[in-house]
Amino acid sequence: SSLGQQSAPHPGPPRARRLPACIIIGVRKGGTRAALRFLALHPDVAAAEREAHFFDRFPDEADGTDEEALRPELYRLRMPLSLAGQLTAEKTPAYFHTPAALRKLVLVVRNPIDRLVSDYLQVKSNRRRRGRGHPPLERLLLLPANGPRSGRNQLNLRYRPLRRSLYDVHMSRFLARFPLEMFHIVDGDKLARRPYPEMRRLEAALGLAPRLRPDMFYYNATRGFYCIAGKSAGRKAGSSVGWGCLAESKGRRHPPLKPSTRRLLAGFLRPHASRFERLVGRQFHWRL
Numbered sequence: 001s002s003l004g005q006q007s008a009p010h011p012g013p014p015r016a017r018r019l020p021a022c023i024i025i026g027v028r029k030g031g032t033r034a035a036l037r038f039l040a041l042h043p044d045v046a047a048a049e050r051e052a053h054f055f056d057r058f059p060d061e062a063d064g065t066d067e068e069a070l071r072p073e074l075y076r077l078r079m080p081l082s083l084a085g086q087l088t089a090e091k092t093p094a095y096f097h098t099p100a101a102l103r104k105l106v107l108v109v110r111n112p113i114d115r116l117v118s119d120y121l122q123v124k125s126n127r128r129r130r131g132r133g134h135p136p137l138e139r140l141l142l143l144p145a146n147g148p149r150s151g152r153n154q155l156n157l158r159y160r161p162l163r164r165s166l167y168d169v170h171m172s173r174f175l176a177r178f179p180l181e182m183f184h185i186v187d188g189d190k191l192a193r194r195p196y197p198e199m200r201r202l203e204a205a206l207g208l209a210p211r212l213r214p215d216m217f218y219y220n221a222t223r224g225f226y227c228i229a230g231k232s233a234g235r236k237a238g239s240s241v242g243w244g245c246l247a248e249s250k251g252r253r254h255p256p257l258k259p260s261t262r263r264l265l266a267g268f269l270r271p272h273a274s275r276f277e278r279l280v281g282r283q284f285h286w287r288l
């Protein structure tokens with residue numbers, strides 16, 4: 001019979017640890033364990049057995065100065081193995097009554113065309129590291145309009161880096177679930193040009209004491225970006241946060257777009273950018 005057949009155990013589809021898509025944030029003693037345990041009965045749910053405490057335990061309060069504890073990578077490692085289609089869930093009721101926990105959802109935005117080019121370059125360098133090539137941006141971004149002989153192009157709306165620049169689409173999905181007050185938006189272009197004022201705004205938005213200072217940042221002409229001043233600037237004691245410039249991969253030189261491509265992109269992205277600005281009630285003055 002089939003029952004008698006002893007086949008080798010099938011390895012099954014690959015499992016991996018993933019960040020939670022569902023977080024039960026409280027209330028303490030409200031039945032959070034039961035809710036999570038019962039939710040885990042669902043086949044498409046992978047629930048963390050132990051509380052992750054990612055958003056409520058901070059290095060200052062913890063035993064040591066464990067900066068590492070704040071790394072999302074460690075959060076992910078505290079999650080159970082799951083299949084690709086499963087929803088990862090965790091419960092840490094302390095999030096609800098820890099004032100500092102989950103105070104803000106921070107979003108850094110920049111000119112969506114620059115972001116698109118940067119995204120393309122990132123994918124390209126990831127592939128190069130694995131010894132693989134990558135077509136020129138325009139081959140991925142453009143499709144022939146009205147057949148290949150028209151000589152005219154249209155945007156390939158399925159190109160992922162293009163879709164990722166539709167900030168309004170993604171933001172409205174979040175705003176359907178979280179009020180705007182939960183967000184703080186950082187202007188990434190200002191952050192790159194003059195980090196201090198933008199970082200001050202973020203610091204204030206997070207309710208932090210004003211500890212960031214202009215002299216913590218210096219302009220590095222070689223890199224064309226601001227970098228973090230060394231020990232002399234009075235870095236945070238015991239900090240494992242490196243000083244100096246960001247990795248070489250941050251602040252890549254962008255090859256120029258063909259004027260016709262830029263026009264096509266600008267025409268498409270402008271209404272999306274305006275809608276995003278309306279959604280968040282702020283103007284970014286992107287040159288599109």
Ligand code: A3P
Binds near residue numbers: 188227252
């Ligand atoms: P580019 O490499 O396209 O210029 P992320 O960290 O989200 O991947 O973003 C990378 C981008 O951060 C870089 O994109 C760069 O423009 C921007 N950036 C802002 N401030 C920077 C800084 N001080 N040093 C390096 N890059 C910075």
